[in-house]
Amino acid sequence: MKNISVTAFIHILFSVAIAILLATFLLFLSWDKDRQKIEEFKRYQLISITFLSNLRLNPSQEELEKLYEKLHVKPVSKAEVKLIKDEIKKGGKTIFTGGSSAGRVQVFSINDTHYIYVQRMSYNLMLRDDRPADYKFEIAMTTGVFLILLLLLLYLAVLKKLYPLKKLHKEIQRFAQGDMNTCITYEHDDEIGKIAKSFDDAIRHINELSASKNLFMRNMMHELKTPITKGRIVAEMLDDESTKKILVRAFERMNELISELAEIERVTTQSFEPNMEYVTLEEVLQKSQEMLMAEKSCVKIEIENKALTTDIKFMALAIKNLLDNGIKYGKDKCVTLRTNDSFIEVVSEGDALEHPLNYYTEPFSQAEKRSSGFGLGLYIVHSILQKHGYKLGYRYEEGKNIFMIEPDMRRRFG
Template sequence: MKNISVTAFIHILFSVAIAILLATFLLFLSWDKDRQKIEEFKRYQLISITFLSNLRLNPTEEELKQLYKKLHVVPVSKEEIELIKNEIRNNGKTIFSGGSSAGRVRVFNINDTHYIYVQRMSYNLMLRDNKPKDYKFEIAMATGVFLILLLLLLYLAVLKKLYPLKKLHREIQRFAQGDMNIRIHYEYDDEIGKIAKSFDDAIRHINELSNSKNLFMRNMMHELKTPITKGRIVAEMLEDEGTKKILVRAFERMNELISELAEIERVTTQRFEPNMEYVTLEEVLEKSQDMLMAEKSCVKMEIRNRAITTDINFMALAIKNLLDNGIKYGEDKCVLLRSNEHFIEVVSRGEVLHHPLGYYTEPFSQEEKRSSGFGLGLYIVNSILMKLGYKLGYRYEEGMNIFMIEPDMKRRFG
């Protein structure tokens, strides 16, 4: 029940309520039908006993009229008796029969009209049952239908009240998928309206922060490019090779930082859509090596070429960052790149990571003793792989740090 949606819970709740109401109503109808039969039997039994006992006393016409009035019956005229007898013979149904040594009483049903035939020696009376109609059944039917309709109306009213929640959910999903310009409007000031307004305010605030961040990043990268370029040119003119080498490396690291920040801004945005194409693994790895600012002899390869569907530029960038990390932080400054049908692995010799992998996939995270790098490499790798439908894994075996790129089946099929 914890994972069931509110709408499904309401469907179940009202379905059970309507089912219980219908069952109760049907049980009442069955009980009322039995009650009517019992009351009918008791009534005709009373009529039988009353008439037979009174007819023994040879009542006057006035006494018979009083008896008719008391028992709610009326005598049938002589003209109608023969017609009624014919109807009884052809279509009549006996619903009561009783009597004693004093006489006999039978009740016939003809087209929902009850006729009482009393026989006693010199008396042969044909009476029509004139009991006032009992509207209990009709009242019960009307009440039952009213309650069911009322429950259905309440059910529809609750669903209508909850409908804005579905709309709000769809709009939140659109926002989560990258539609930053969405606006949420709800005209009523109830709980749903307050939630919608709060979320709309949050969207506005997030957009303002995002625009400020993007403006800051672009201005910063733009402003840094010019002095870095000028500094690099001046450094190349120095005659002191030691100082020149230090300055050139410093400017190169500044350029790397700007490039990594630009990559982060592009990859982590919700609007980023990879350009998926059918390529071979060899093409991706060749592009990765071209992007790598290191000697190719530092990278050993044991690959099994195969076709994959990916964005070649960003997959190559992810593998390049893994290779770069292995070269920078490996004990022998070399890495092994290997693959099989399912994995791509980057292997380098070194100490085991001191923290879980999730620690290093956060921005600006690195081992405390490292002074080089900005802690963005694995964050960029993980962000790219998530966009491409892969996941980053890690294990340590026999003094080797092994980073794995493997398909994320949950994202692809779940």
């Protein structure tokens, strides 16, 4: 029950309520039918006993009239008796038979009209049952229909009241999927309207913060580029080769950091969508090697060429960062790139990671001894793979660190 949506719960609740009401109504009809049969039997039994006992006393016409009125019956004229008897013979249904040594009483039903035939020596009376109409069934039907309609109206009213919640959910989903221009509308000042207003205020605030962050990042990277370029030019003019080498390397690392920050800003935005195209794995790896600032002899390729649909630029960047890590931190400063059932593995010799993999996929979180990097490489890899429906895995075997790019089954099937 915890995972059932509010709408589904309301469907179930009203369905059960209507089912219970219908079951109660049908039980009442069954009970009412049995009650009518019992009351009818008792009534005709009373008429039988009353008439047979009174006819023995040879009552006057006035006494008979009083008896008719008391028992709610009317005598049938002699002209109608013959016609009624013919109808009884054709399709009349006997619903009661009673009597004693004093005589006999039979009740026939013709077209929902009941006729009482009393036989007593010299008396042969044909009476029409004239009891007042019983409206209990009609009242029950009206009440039942009214209650069902009332429940249906309440059901529709509740669904209508919840409709803005569905609309709100769709608008929030649009925002979560990267539509930063989503505007949540709200018409009423009820609880749902207040929630919608709060979400709209939150979206506006998030957009303001995001715009402020983007402006800050772009200005910062732009402002840093100029002094770094000037510093690089000045460093090249130095005569001391040792100092020049240190400064040039420092400025190169600053440029790398700015470039990595730019890629992080783009990849991690909600609105980022990879430019998917049909390429081969060889094309991706070729682009990765072009981006890699290292000797090709340091990278050993053992791949089976495959076709895949991906953003070649960003997938190449992810593989380049894995290769770069393997070269930087490997004992022999070389790395092997191979394919298997998973997808791609990047293998390098070295000590096992001191922390779980998720520690290294956080920005700026690197082992203390790894002072040659900024701790952004695996974070960028992780972010790119997430956008492409892959995940980054790791295992350590026989003195080798193995980073794996493999399909994220939870994302594909979850």
